[in-house]
Amino acid sequence: MTQLSFDDFLVEEEYLTVTDLTKEIRYLLESTFREIWVEGEISNFNHHSSGHMYFSLKDENAQISCAMWRRRNQELFFTPRDGMKVVVNARVTVYEKRGNYQLDVLQIKPAGLGELQLAFEELKNRLRGEGLFADEYKQPIPLYPERIGIVTSPTGAAIKDLVTVLRRRFPAIQIVLNSVRVQGESAAAEIAQAIDEFNEYGKVDVLIIGRGGGSLEDLWAFNEESVARAVFRSQIPVVSAVGHEVDFCICDFVADLRAPTPSAAAELVVQNRDGIAARLNQMLEFMSGSILDRIKYQREKIQYIKNSYAFRQPEDLVVQYHQRLDDISRNLRKSMSRKIDLNEQMLNGLSKRLALLEHNNVLKRGYSFTFRCSDGKLISRANELNKKDEIEIKFYQGKVFGTVNEVEG
Template sequence: MSSLTNQNIFTVSRLNSEVRLLLENEMGIVWLVGEISNFSAPVSGHWYLTLKDSRAQVKCAMFRGNNRRVTFKPQNGNQVLVKARLSLYEPRGDYQLIIESMQPEGDGRLQQQFDELKMKLAGEGLFAQTSKQPLPEHPKCVGIVTSKTGAALFDILDVLKRRDPSLPVVIYPTMVQGEEAAIQIAQAIGCANSRNECDVLIVGRGGGSLEDLWCFNNEILARTIAASQIPIISAVGHEIDVTIADFVADMRAPTPSAAAELVSRDNSHKDQVIASRQHKLASAMRHYLSQHKQTNASLLHRLEKQHPRHQLQRQSQQLDDLDMRLQRGMERYLSSRAQKIERQQHKLQLHSPIKRLNEQASSLQRLEQKLLDAMDRKLLNTRHQLALAAEKLDTVSPLATLKRGYSITQNQQGDVITKASQTKTGDTLVTRLSDGEIRSTVN
């Protein structure tokens, strides 16, 4: 313990910082293939994801400045090829990849193979301008290595017929797409060299995707073109399409039609010489730029290591991490409060007077119904008693007596006349019968 000094004792922060520098400086750029999972894109614009295979996984971050160049929308389950630098997220001690570019696995693998083969052949000098043969100024016979049914062949023949119909043409038909195409093209070039009947060859096809043109990125074909004793013009695809065959050929034409113009004579053949030299100059410039591209990339990588953007990216990632932790904490807090409110509401419902009021209302309704039933019975009983009393009253009613033939006589004052002495001459009497009354005067 006595040999320890303050310099030997690391803090966690210092340890993570040192490990991050080791990872970034020692590993450099790596290429990685994997399946995307746990993909997220917060409002900051950065992407966070996990790349995994069947046995392992690694966390990744792709910052906004780089992910803007991605031409597709990553989704969980996508197989991708990424170019990244290894780093360490110091606050959590997690090692991670900082992704600089991302491609779907198929396109990315082809582009990577293209770049690797290009660097390999360039390093061997196959692209050097000094190894290229000049084109004959006045070709005596032109060979065409392409598909016998492709549009490229007819384009070339149309141009040659228009510009120099007397120029002999030999066609070496071959496949120009698929797994066997590269070998067939190489064999056709070898056949043309062995027969030695042409003094310039046009090798190419029409445009297409990277996969369609892939046979022209074959190493065997590239070495066959470089070894050809006959000058070769590469005419693959359109002007924007670039293949390994273009770099190794003696001349690159932007299209098959342009290649036909290069080998045909007309009144403007001097312009062709200038165009040829321009193409040579452009090819030399491309070769020069290719050689310096790797050096510039290395210098740029070293410069980027010192760029404050990396520190800003790490801080931005930490901010995103804190933001996600805050969101999770808020979600847990709100969930806890919601559960507490739910429990309180349940307790409130258990002690709520609503249930008792409902019970009292039901009891009141039952009592009200009983009262109505009792009133109905009482009313029915009273009606029955009233009917009996009416019947009894009817038996002693004077009206019943009137019906048997009797009558009642009254004076004008309404007094019942029971004796003759109660009347005098001139009085008006009213005699009531069962079906009406009779008015009479006493004489």
């Protein structure tokens, strides 16, 4: 009889390691669910100090772990929170160390505008209850600001419109831009910080914050509580100019003045140069006419006294009227002297403002004028020139000539 060993009973089979099996599962899941949209409710939300977001997406019967890496979540227009219904664009993947499958999230969107609108109304009602919208806290906008601070994107349409209108209405106005992102998750923090920085800087007369139009999602940074509170605590008057005329944001209600568009904000903040000159002329004419009317009235009054019957009365009446006449003359001289002093002060002030409009004074402050030599046209934009155009640049003292080598913008 042949004796059999235990090894003779073993059948050769292929075995998978845990790592091999996990990799196979990962391959099957990732190749089957390359990029999908999943709807659910956020729970266990955690914005880690690394910048990554971790949360669960659940419905009534199941839940799945999710991760959204920092480089992707920086462009979110809202802050996710527990209980929010969302739709995520994601890939199914496997976390091999734990053998768990999860969603690698590429995008997150609210499940509907209702979620954002509800958040908007909740914050608006709460801030109104705290008094942030009350008229008693509104600061007046200066009538003649000399330096304007702007909080917006350096590349958007808003800054171009603002600068164009401001320069057209009052070329001598000084503009200070604090560049920020106007949408995405970090936009609200940047806007609030820019407002605070202007208040620390303290050298502007009024602030304009805003951006061009867009969807509710695009404008959401201006609905964030951090921006509203920065506007409220600003010691510098703030003009809100967000979106188009039909768009309303939380910061519109908190700001000292709301403008329907960035261009409208520029027109509201800065007076037209020609309008200022016209008003100055009206004031001069009014003051001159007022003084002449006063002189005429006093002369007629004196003449009336001289021609009156009482003036020809006995000596005591003559003395009495002489005293009255002396009083009137003395008061008239005092009044005229005060008015002349006041008018001199006003005229000096008006002359200084008019001097700002004179082009040599603009040049004296470091600006220059550029002309195209071929036709003498004043150049205000780079795209008005072509390569090899001959140009003349005029300074406060002297001028230079040159040739355009390259045009940008």
